[in-house]
Structures are given as structure tokens and as C-alpha cells.
Amino acid sequence: MSVxxxxxxxxxxxxxxxxxxxxWSVSTGQYDDLKSPSERILFxxxxxxxx
Amino acid sequence: MNTITQQKTTCYHCGDxxxxxxxxxxxxxxxCNGCKTVFEILNQYEMCEYYxxxxxxGLQKRGTERxxxxxxxxxPEVISKLILFTDGKFTHVNFYLPQIxxxxxxxxxxxxxxxxAGISKxxxxxxxxxxxxxxxxxxxxxxxxxETLDSIGFQPHLSLQNLDNKKIxxxxxxxxxxxxxxxxxxxxxxxMSFADYAAGGxxxxxxxxxxxxxxxVILSLPVLFYAASEFFLSAWAGIRHxxxxxxxxxxxxxxxxxxxxxxxxxxxxxxxxxxxxxxxxFFMLIGRWLQSRTYQTLSFDRxxxxxFPIAVAKVIDGVVSHVPIEKIAVHDVLQxxxxxxxxxxxxxxxxxxxxDYSFVTGESMPVSxxxxxxxxxGGRQVSGIVEVIATKPFSQSYMTNLWxxxxxxxxxxxxxxxxxxxxxxxxxxxxxxxxxxxxYWWQSSRLDLMWNAITTVLIVACPxxxxxxxxFTYGNLMQVxxxxxxxVKSADVLERMTKIRHIVFDKTGTLTDVHQAKVNYSGExxxxxxxxxxxxxxxxxxxxxxxxxxxxxxxxxxxxxxxHYKETKGGGIEAWIDDxxxxxxxxxFVQHEINGTQEIGTNVVVIVDHSVIGIFNICNNYRxxxxxLMSKLKNAYNLSLVSGDNATEMDAIRQMFGLKASVxxxxxxxxxxxxxxxxxAENTGCVMMIGDGLNDAGALKQSDVGIAVADGxxxxxxxxxxxxxxxxxxxxxxxxxxxxxxxxxIFATFAFAAIYNIVGLYFAVQGRLSPLIAAILMxxxxxxxxxxxxxxxxxxxxxxxxxxxxxSQTIQQIP
Numbered sequence: 001m002s003v004x005x006x007x008x009x010x011x012x013x014x015x016x017x018x019x020x021x022x023x024w025s026v027s028t029g030q031y032d033d034l035k036s037p038s039e040r041i042l043f044x045x046x047x048x049x050x051x
Numbered sequence: 052m053n054t055i056t057q058q059k060t061t062c063y064h065c066g067d068x069x070x071x072x073x074x075x076x077x078x079x080x081x082x083c084n085g086c087k088t089v090f091e092i093l094n095q096y097e098m099c100e101y102y103x104x105x106x107x108x109g110l111q112k113r114g115t116e117r118x119x120x121x122x123x124x125x126x127p128e129v130i131s132k133l134i135l136f137t138d139g140k141f142t143h144v145n146f147y148l149p150q151i152x153x154x155x156x157x158x159x160x161x162x163x164x165x166x167x168a169g170i171s172k173x174x175x176x177x178x179x180x181x182x183x184x185x186x187x188x189x190x191x192x193x194x195x196x197x198e199t200l201d202s203i204g205f206q207p208h209l210s211l212q213n214l215d216n217k218k219i220x221x222x223x224x225x226x227x228x229x230x231x232x233x234x235x236x237x238x239x240x241x242x243m244s245f246a247d248y249a250a251g252g253x254x255x256x257x258x259x260x261x262x263x264x265x266x267x268v269i270l271s272l273p274v275l276f277y278a279a280s281e282f283f284l285s286a287w288a289g290i291r292h293x294x295x296x297x298x299x300x301x302x303x304x305x306x307x308x309x310x311x312x313x314x315x316x317x318x319x320x321x322x323x324x325x326x327x328x329x330x331x332x333f334f335m336l337i338g339r340w341l342q343s344r345t346y347q348t349l350s351f352d353r354x355x356x357x358x359f360p361i362a363v364a365k366v367i368d369g370v371v372s373h374v375p376i377e378k379i380a381v382h383d384v385l386q387x388x389x390x391x392x393x394x395x396x397x398x399x400x401x402x403x404x405x406x407d408y409s410f411v412t413g414e415s416m417p418v419s420x421x422x423x424x425x426x427x428x429g430g431r432q433v434s435g436i437v438e439v440i441a442t443k444p445f446s447q448s449y450m451t452n453l454w455x456x457x458x459x460x461x462x463x464x465x466x467x468x469x470x471x472x473x474x475x476x477x478x479x480x481x482x483x484x485x486x487x488x489x490x491y492w493w494q495s496s497r498l499d500l501m502w503n504a505i506t507t508v509l510i511v512a513c514p515x516x517x518x519x520x521x522x523f524t525y526g527n528l529m530q531v532x533x534x535x536x537x538x539v540k541s542a543d544v545l546e547r548m549t550k551i552r553h554i555v556f557d558k559t560g561t562l563t564d565v566h567q568a569k570v571n572y573s574g575e576x577x578x579x580x581x582x583x584x585x586x587x588x589x590x591x592x593x594x595x596x597x598x599x600x601x602x603x604x605x606x607x608x609x610x611x612x613x614x615h616y617k618e619t620k621g622g623g624i625e626a627w628i629d630d631x632x633x634x635x636x637x638x639x640f641v642q643h644e645i646n647g648t649q650e651i652g653t654n655v656v657v658i659v660d661h662s663v664i665g666i667f668n669i670c671n672n673y674r675x676x677x678x679x680l681m682s683k684l685k686n687a688y689n690l691s692l693v694s695g696d697n698a699t700e701m702d703a704i705r706q707m708f709g710l711k712a713s714v715x716x717x718x719x720x721x722x723x724x725x726x727x728x729x730x731x732a733e734n735t736g737c738v739m740m741i742g743d744g745l746n747d748a749g750a751l752k753q754s755d756v757g758i759a760v761a762d763g764x765x766x767x768x769x770x771x772x773x774x775x776x777x778x779x780x781x782x783x784x785x786x787x788x789x790x791x792x793x794x795x796x797i798f799a800t801f802a803f804a805a806i807y808n809i810v811g812l813y814f815a816v817q818g819r820l821s822p823l824i825a826a827i828l829m830x831x832x833x834x835x836x837x838x839x840x841x842x843x844x845x846x847x848x849x850x851x852x853x854x855x856x857x858x859s860q861t862i863q864q865i866p
Contacts, residue, residue: 004246005262012239012266019235026227035177039154040161043104 062086064204066107089204093159096166101159108155109204121201123362123373124194124209133193133209141171142188146200146207151180159203167191167199209361226343230336233278236270237329243267244326264316271325275309279332281339297474300481300514305332311506324510327829331515334833338522342529342542358429358745359394359445363387366438376445383441387432395428396448397439404437406430409559411745412695412720429745468546469794470521474514481812484508488816507815516804519836520797527844528793536776537786544772547756548790552736554684555727555750558694558704560743561760563671564777570604574657574665582664584611585628586657589635592616593624597653600669623655634658671700673707676781681707683784691715691730693723695746724749731755741783745769785851796843800836807832 025031063079064086074081076094081087089109093101101108123129136143150156156175160182163173169190174183182205186196200207243263246255255263279302286302289295305328312323362373364386371386376394379385384400387393393406404420411429420426426439428448445451485508492501525542532539539545556562575582588611590598616626623636634641634657641656643663655667684690690712692704698716708714715726723742727750730738740747740754743761748769751757759771760780768774775783811828 002256002259004259008243008262008266011242015235015239019231022231023228026224026231029224031224031227033176033178036157036175039157039177042154043158 061107062109063102064090064107064109066109086204088202092166092202098159098162098165101155104155104158105153108153119364119371119373121194121197122364123375124197125192126362126373126375128375129209129361130193137188140187140189141185142193143183143185144193144196145181145183146197146209147179147181148200148205149180149208150205151175151177151182156205160205163199163203166203167195170196170199210359226336226340229278229281230333230340233274233329233333233336236274236278237326237333240267240270240326240329244322247322260322264322267322267325268313268316271309271312271329274329274332275305278336279305282332282335295475295478296471297514297518300474300478301335301518304510304515307506307509311510324829327510330830330833334837335515335518335522338519338526338837341526342522344526344530358392360392363394379441379445381441381444385439385441387437387439389432389435391432393426393428393430393432393439394448395441395445396443397426397428397441399424399426400438400440402437403435404439405433405435407433409744468543470517470546470797474517477514477517481508484812484816491816504816508812510815516808516832516836517797517801519833520800520804520840523837524793524797524800524840524844527841528789528847531844531848532786532789535782535786536779537773537782538775539773540771544756545790545793547737547772548739548787549794550737551688551739551756551787553689553691553730553738555691555693555723555730555738555740555754557723557740557742557744557747558692558700559671559696561741561747561780562673562677562692564674564762569670569672570600571668571670572604572665573668574663581629582659584609585631585633586635589613589616589624589626589628589633592626593618597655597667597669598624601655601667604667632660673703674777674780678707680781680784681709685709685712687784687787689735691726693718693726693750695719695723695744720746720749723747724753726750727753741775743768789847789851792847793844796840796847800839800843803839804832804836807835 060080062082064081074083074087076087076090079090081090086109093099124133134142134144148160151160157177160175161173163184164170169187170184171187172183172185175181176183182200184196186193197207197209243266246259246263282298282302282305285296285298289299308324308328312325312328315321315323359376362375363379364371365374365379366384366386374383379395385393385395385397399420399422401422404424404426405417406420406426407417408427408430409417411427417433425442428445428451443449485505488504488508489501492498492504521542525545528545529539529542583605587602587605590605591602591610592613593599611628614627616624618624619636619640622640623634625632625634625636627633635655638644638654638656641658641663643656643658653669655669657664657667681690685708690708692708692712692714694716695718696716701714701716704714715722718726723740723746727738727740731753737755739756739758740750741758741760742751743759747759751759751769751771756773757771758773758775759768760777761768761774762777775786807828811824814824
């Protein structure tokens with residue numbers, strides 16, 4: 001078996017991992033609202049208590 | 052003209068100009084009590100960071116609030132419709148807050164728990180303008196939540212329509228998944244296919260080739276069966292309606308490419324075209340996403356129900372209770388507060404009714420009604436409290452009937468767009484090329500080449516290029532238009548805009564700005580002080596819209612004491628100030644003739660001690676740039692004006708519209724609808740209707756392109772194909788140009804991409820299109836299309852933006 005095939009298998013597996021990560025992020029709603037998180041991250045919590 | 056100058060102070064909360072200084076807290080000035088209250092609440096809870104994120108983040112919150120404004124939220128019917136889920140302690144609820152517009156809003160709403168501890172979670176969806184609230188039911192009621200939101204300036208939009216089809220807005224996540232999967236499969240197949248291309252004629256080692264082939268086939272399956280499913284579904288739907296849409300040849304090409312690739316792979320001829328196939332699906336999905344990225348926050352299909360209140364105050368034996376609007380029976384006594392909409396047809400039984408019908412009928416001036424007069428549903432009480440007796444239930448009132456009457460006449464034919472037609476001819480052409488080459492090779496007895504030729508011709512001929520050009524160009528164009536505050540519902544609207552020959556306008560609220568009446572004064576100078584303050588003091592006692600407009604125009608700095616005040620309904624007022632007798636009112640009331648020059652609009656004559664001081668003229672204020680727009684439009688289109696208002700402004704309209712245009716006044720909503728139908732029956736081209744009120748709703752629906760005019764994003768607009776912001780009305784001609792250019796861009800891009808197809812066809816008919824050439828041609832053509840369409844649209848936007856500067860310059864030059 002040529003080493004190319006092993007390399008292809010490895011690369012496909014890694015890429016599939018990223019695909020699954022992407023699909024997971026879509027299904028948990030991370031792509032539903034693209035505007036609010038970008039604004040939300042800029043707020044600093046002055047009281048510094050709980051989240 | 053008005054020459055009063057005043058130092059300009061802006062409201063700390065909303066940034067509007069403050070007309071006086073009566074609302075102040077510390078060093079901060081506010082334009083109205085509403086804004087000041089919001090600030091005080093936020094200050095109390097140490098939430099003034101709200102004002103640090105953006106300057107003047109608030110929206111004006113005029114008017115004084117009544118305590119029982121949201122009493123209807125206590126009704127069990129309303130609660131059960133609003134609540135999404137409850138476990139007895141924590142209740143989940145979702146509100147649409149049209150006021151959400153900046154990051155300050157986001158911060159404020161998500162920190163609601165600081166204001167009210169009963170709120171445990173508050174999450175804003177910025178794009179949907181919705182807030183998702185979880186609150187502790189044992190600590191506070193739903194009504195309290197609504198009131199808290201209202202107190203900080205976010206009045207939830209609660210309407211019958213919202214309640215009736217309550218749903219958690221679930222964005223289409225499958226679109227993302229499809230794009231992701233198609234991209235993944237395309238990338239990996241492409242990567243593996245490179246081995247074969249790089250090997251050229253030598254061929255890849257058998258083992259590796261076998262692996263690549265198997266992997267490619269496996270990877271192509273999810274693309275064909277999942278990612279590309281919408282093309283097959285759409286093509287199938289078209290066939291069932293006996294009509295070939297653009298998706299049909301695409302679906303055909305996908306299937307043939309796949310079958311042919313399988314054949315090649317299993318017979319060992321080559322690698323097939325799976326990389327091209329998956330690539331096309333990937334690009335087309337992106338194009339579709341771009342085009343469908345419409346404005347989720349705008350509602351294009353509101354019906355009359357979203358205009359009416361959910362509940363009304365009903366009086367039984369002097370006690371006020373709230374009932375849902377659907378439950379009002381004939382003879383119920385209803386209490387209507389100022390600025391509330393009357394939900395049912397009724398008869399005035401107590402109080403002074405000043406009803407603003409501008410939205411329902413198009414009349415620009417409110418109507419004063421006496422006890423015993425009939426009021427129609429949809430009218431808005433301008434000021435004061437009035438009691439009415441319902442004469443019809445909600446389901447039978449004038450507005451409801453009007454709406455339903457137009458509703459069932461709505462045309463349901465499928466509008467075939469130009470791209471489907473072009474795509475179809477394209478398919479026919481290609482099929483005949485395929486047939487000719489097939490016959491040719493068959494006659495030469497080269498059956499192997501014959502099959503080769505016919506399949507490759509079909510693959511190359513896929514009108515994906517046209518689809519891509521259309522989706523990307525319209526997607527980008529809609530984006531550009533939305534930054535200019537013109538929001539179209541779908542790309543089809545832009546296509547239909549290019550066919551418009553006749554434009555029909557509404558007047559009140561469309562050409563004119565209902566919130567700003569234009570006041571002109573002629574007569575003795577008022578700058579001297581006494582007369583100005585006296586007139587303003589007198590008029591500020593009256594609730595008549597004309598009085599209000601004059602007071603706003605005069606901007607008094609102080610209010611004098613008024614004695615022996617007497618108001619004659621429909622006439623005017625008289626009173627004593629500082630031993631001077633003032634009589635202000637209509638020419639008929641003060642018995643003063645007005646010479647011809649001031650016939651337009653409403654005239655108010657001021658008489659002090661029996662001599663005429665001056666005359667105020669109040670007329671509709673045309674939106675900025677309307678005249679310029681009309682002078683451009685009247686050369687290119689047939690124009691009409693259909694207004695529900697009276698004909699006082701005939702001359703001004705004539706001047707703008709030109710002699711050719713038909714100008715009709717006193718038109719009822721169904722007259723407007725009939726007018727549009729009649730124009731369409733003439734078959735002289737598509738008809739566009741531009742209007743803003745419920746009285747235009749039928750006409751907007753019937754027209755080929757209906758545009759609703761909105762002032763601000765959260766005002767009610769009737770169902771329409773597009774929504775235009777009042778400020779952008781002057782740019783309408785530019786939007787027509789853009790739609791026309793957009794179509795040209797699409798065809799230019801398509802023609803350019805077709806060159807690739809012709810090269811491909813050249814090889815294909817000879818039966819020697821190698822996978823290598825196909826693999827290069829397909830992505831190259833897609834990328835060219837995307838780049839060209841993007842570049843041309845940006846260029847167009849830039850060009851029109853410089854044109855926009857010219858617009859504003861001309862406005863400044865002409866006073």
C-alpha cells in the first residue's frame with residue numbers, strides 16, 4: 001500500500017473532523033445571529049461579579 | 052418664512068432637537084418627558100453606560116403613559132398566546148422590539164436583570180430584532196415584564212397577527228449545512244483529482260487510482276443527494292406544473308454528469324467529472340444564499356391585523372376592563388385614549404373626537420366628530436379621551452371587509468421571469484446541438500464517440516453560469532440597495548422593476564411627509580415678541596392639528612395667561628390676552644376673505660382687536676427631492692396620482708407630474724385597486740404602485756411591483772414587494788436605473804461565461820472533451836462570473852453614489 005493512500009486517509013479524516021465541528025456549530029445555532037455576538041464581546045462588565 | 056433662530060440643544064437620550072428647556076436633569080437636557088423618564092430609570096440603576104457606548108442611543112418616547120396601558124397583558128388569552136414555555140416558575144417569552152438599532156440597545160436589554168431582579172435571562176437576537184426573556188413567574192407578572200421594557204423605551208410590538216402565528220423564529224440552518232458539506236466534498240475530490248491531472252497521459256498507479264475513484268464516488272453522494280436536493284425538488288415542482296424552470300437543465304446536467312462519471316470510473320476510462328459537479332453545486336449554493344439573505348427584520352407581508360391593537364378598554368357601568376378586540380360585541384362602550392387606534396366601527400358617545408384617518412383613507416387633515424357621529428375602524432384618536440359605542444364587531448368592520456375583499460381577488464399565477472425563459476431557450480439550443488452531433492457520429496458509425504459527445508455536450512451546457520450570474524449579481528445589488536434604504540423582498544422584484552411602464556403614486560404619506568406640516572406666515576412681523584408669544588399661548592390651548600402645527604412653527608419661549616378662552620368646533624378660537632381681543636381661525640370663522648394666492652392647504656387668519664394681523668398657511672410638506680424625482684420620472688414613465696385626499700393641492704401636483712399624468716383625488720381604497728387593475732388590463736406594461744397606508748394595501752397587492760413607504764424601520768407598512776424609507780424617495784429613479792443596470796450586468800457576465808461553454812462545446816461535439824479541460828473550464832467560468840458580477844456591481848454602486856452627491860447639491864441650491 002502506497003504511503004500516498006495513508007496520507008490521503010489521514011487528511012480526509014482531519015478534514016472530516018472539521019466538517020463535523022462546523023455542522024455541530026450550525027446545529028447549536030451559532031450561525032443564527034451573526035450580528036449580536038460581535039457587539040456583545042465588546043462590552044466590559046463593570047461590576048465584575050457573575051457572568 | 053421662519054427666521055427664528057435659537058441655540059440648538061439636542062436631547063441627551065435620543066439626539067433630537069429640543070424645542071424648549073423644560074425637561075432637564077442636572078446638566079442634561081431632554082426633548083420630552085418620555086426621554087427624561089428613561090434616563091432617570093437608567094440612572095437609578097446605575098446603567099448609564101448605555102449612553103457611553105453610543106451617543107444619543109435612545110429613540111424618542113413621546114407622550115405621557117397611562118398606568119393601564121398594558122392591562123390587557125393580564126388577560127389569560129393574551130398570556131397563553133405570548134408565552135412560549137413555562138415550568139411554573141421560569142417562563143420563557145419572546146418579544147419583537149422594532150426599536151433595537153444599536154449596540155447600546157443590546158447592552159441595555161441584556162442587562163435588564165439589573166433593573167428587575169425577576170428577569171433571569173435576556174438574550175437579544177439583533178438580526179431578528181427580538182429579545183428572548185426568561186423570567187421568574189413567582190416574582191413578577193408578564194405584564195410587569197412588558198412594562199419594564201416599555202419604561203426603558205422598548206415597547207414590545209404586540210399585535211393580533213403576531214399572536215396568531217406565534218412561532219419561534221427558526222432560521223434555516225440546513226442551508227449552512229448544505230454549503231459546508233458541498234464545500235468539503237468539492238475540496239477533497241478536487242485535491243485527489245489533481246493527482247490524475249498532474250500525471251497527464253501517464254496515468255496514476257493503479258492502487259492509488261482505485262482509492263481515489265472510490266473516495267470520489269463516496270464523497271460525491273452527499274452532495275448529489277443532500278446538498279443539491281433543492282435543485283431536484285424545484286425542477287420536479289416545475290415539471291408538475293408543466294413548465295420548465297431554470298433548475299430543470301441544472302438538475303439534468305447534474306444527473307448526467309454523475310451517471311457519466313460513474314460509467315467512466317467503472318469502465319476504467321478515466322476519473323469522471325465529479326469535481327466539477329460538486330464544485331458547481333457548491334458555488335450555486337453560495338449564490339443562492341447571497342441572494343436570499345434578505346432582511347429578516349422587515350416584514351413584507353403584514354396584514355391589517357398587525358395594525359390594530361390586541362385589546363381595547365371596555366366600559367361596563369363606569370368600570371374599565373380590557374377585552375381582546377375580537378370579543379367586542381355590538382353596543383359595547385369603548386374608551387379610546389389619545390393616539391390609540393379605534394378597532395371597530397363605532398359611534399361617538401362622549402368627548403371630543405379628532406380622528407386622523409390619514410392611514411386609512413389618505414385624508415391629510417384629522418376630522419372632528421361630534422357625539423352621534425360614526426367613526427370607522429383604523430382611525431386614530433389624535434388627542435383626549437373619547438368614548439364610543441361599537442356598531443359592528445371587529446370581523447365585520449369596514450377595514451376588515453376591505454382587506455378581505457381584495458384578498459380573495461389576489462392573482463396566484465406563477466410569474467415566469469426572464470431568466471427562466473432564457474434558460475429554456477438555452478436548453479433547447481444545447482439539446483439540438485447534442486442531437487446534431489449525435490446524428491453526425493451515428494452516421495459515421497462511431498458509437499463510442501456518439502455517447503461521449505452527447506453526454507459532454509449536456510454537461511457543458513448546464514446553465515449554471517446564468518444561475519450564478521443572476522444570484523451573485525442580484526445578491527450584491529440588493530445589498531447595495533439596502534444601504535440606500537430600499538429593501539426588496541426578492542430578486543424577482545428587481546427583475547420586474549425593469550418592465551415597469553406606469554407608476555402610480557399615493558399622496559398623503561408617500562409624496563408628503565405627514566409628520567411635518569409646512570407652515571408659512573404672511574402679515575405683520577412677529578419677531579417683536581408680544582404677538583408671537585400671545586398667538587402661541589392661545590393656540591397651545593387647542594388640540595386642533597392646525598394649532599399644533601403653528602405652535603411648533605412659532606416655538607414660543609414662554610406661555611402667557613389666556614382669559615375667556617372659547618373654542619368653536621370646526622372654526623377657530625377667541626380669547627383675551629393682556630386686554631387684547633384675539634380671534635384666530637378659518638377664513639369663514641373670522642369672516643375674512645383671502646385672495647387667490649393662498650388657496651393651497653389650510654389657512655388660519657389671526658385677528659387682534661378686529662384688525663387682521665396676518666395669515667398662517669399650512670400645507671403638506673412634500674418630501675425632499677420629490678420635485679427633482681418627478682421631473683426625471685415623467686420623461687421615462689407614465690405617472691398617475693391616486694389620492695384619498697381632497698383636491699386642494701391639484702395645481703402643485705399638476706406642476707410636478709406634468710400634463711400627461713392622470714391625477715385623481717377623493718379616491719376610496721377600492722377605487723385605487725380598480726385603477727391599478729384597469730391599467731393592467733390595458734396591457735401596456737407593468738404597473739408599479741407606491742403607497743404607505745392601509746388604503747393603498749389592495750392596490751399595492753394588485754400592482755406588479757408594490758412599494759410601501761415607511762418612515763423609520765418600525766412603522767407599520769402594508770404588505771408589499773419592497774419597502775422604501777421615506778428619506779430615500781428622492782432616489783427612486785436611481786433605483787430604477789440600478790435594476791436595469793443589474794439586468795445588463797447579468798447578461799454581460801453570462802455572455803462572458805458562455806465563451807467558456809463554447810470552447811467546451813467545441814471539444815465536446817468532436818467527442819474529445821478530456822476531463823482535464825472540463826476540470827479547468829468549469830471552476831474557471833464560475834470564478835470569472837463571481838468576480839465579474841461583484842466588480843461590476845461595486846462599480847455601479849460607486850457611480851451612483853457620486854450621483855447621489857449631485858442630488859443633495861441640487862436640493863441645497865433650490866430653496
